[in-house]
Amino acid sequence: MAVFSPRKFSFSIIFLGLMTVLRSQAALDVHYYDRTCPEAEKIIRYTVLNASMHDAKAPARILRMFFHDCFIRGCDASVLLDSTPQNQAEKDGPPNISLRAFYVIDDAKTKLESACPKAVSCADIVAIAARDVVAMSGGPFWNVLKGRKDGRISKASETINLPAPTFNVSTLIQSFTKRRLGVKDLVALSGGHTLGFSHCSSFQARLHNFSSVQDIDPTMNPEFAETLKKKCPKPNKNGNAGQFLDSTASTFDNNYYKQLLAGKGVFGSDQALYSDYRTKWIVESFANDQSLFFKEFATSMVKLGNVGVMENGEVRLNCRVVN
Structure with a gap:
């Protein structure tokens, strides 16, 4: 089992000038939560770190979660929505059955709602968490542009659009x-x-x-x-x-x-x-x-995080269900 420590989590920062370039159409910003939830990234970071210390598979699953979310309807946290009797959601599509790290995002969301209610979107939590699992595993650190909104639609049938391991x-x-x-x-x-x-x-x-x-x-x-x-x-x-x-x-x-x-x-x-x-x-x-x-x-990863960003979505209070 891989062991993660706060010392290893001291990132080797690669500054790419991303604070001023690669803005999305929805005007994402590195400083989006500076006033509304200044501790947001710290809360997410230590939630992810704690989960990774107890579950060696969490980092890979969180990174994959970000890819699979952004590749369907854009980075709108649609992969986090639970299925209902009327709809089978993305997380229950065949490519997503093995993700199984949704609890980490739930935990971060609970802490964020306590610290700054109705402020941080589930889509931003996934984007930040993906960056953090890469950095804590020895990879690069980058500034995550923030301000995504959460979508209200999630369909398992659309997971057929994910790149398959058999693709040329x-x-x-x-x-x-x-x-x-x-x-x-x-x-x-x-x-x-x-x-x-x-x-x-x-x-x-x-x-x-x-x-x-x-x-x-x-x-x-x-x-x-x-x-x-x-x-x-x-x-x-x-x-x-x-x-x-x-x-x-x-x-x-x-x-x-x-x-x-x-x-x-x-x-x-x-x-x-x-x-x-x-x-x-x-x-x-x-x-x-x-x-x-x-x-x-x-x-x-910054470019991927700009895919399909919503301007008229919501900030879910519970990442598993629409408001």
Whole structure:
């Protein structure tokens, strides 16, 4: 189990000038809560830190939560809404079943409502928490632009629009382009897989009967494939079996890219980044220069945080239900 400490949480700040650039249409601002809830970031930070000390999977799940929220209806906390008898919400869509860190956001929201009622949106909590889990895991720190509002619509059927682990690079580029994110953003944000774990179901097709002529995906390192086969036999009766997406899965670093160079990407969509001329050079750049990866990841996270920001939403009192 990974251990997090307040000392490790003293960030190495990468200042990107984000306080004055990359404003969204909804006029997000680094200083949005300076008057209405000046302790907001501190409250969220220590809530996330405490959760991570007791749950080693929380950081990866919170980071993934931010991605999955922003990629559906924009960064509006729609992924946090509970299903109702009349509607199955995003969190119950197949790609989101394993998120399971909603309790961390609930805890932060409860504390924030006590400190400054009706001030901090659930969407901003998710954005700040995602930054904090990256920083506390050894990755970059960036200034989160704030002022998002919470959406009122959440549909499980829309999770089909999330990038899948089987996507090729062309499909990935199309998906990111729809969110006004470029090829460099695609490769940088994919580096978020440096934290995380996948169940066998997401990559097992690469290991058994991959094609009519090859049993294993030829882009996969043969020894790595045999290791995964032992963890994910066919048929696989262990629903919890799987593989960490990075050999240093509790540390945010550039090892994810080094694994791609070695043919050890777990997802087909990950390994494809090193097989396509449009993305290969970026993978190599990040594998060779961790500081460059950190800089570009922080920049891309700010851009992702601007996707679909609402001007006419609400500030939920409970992140699980609309007001």
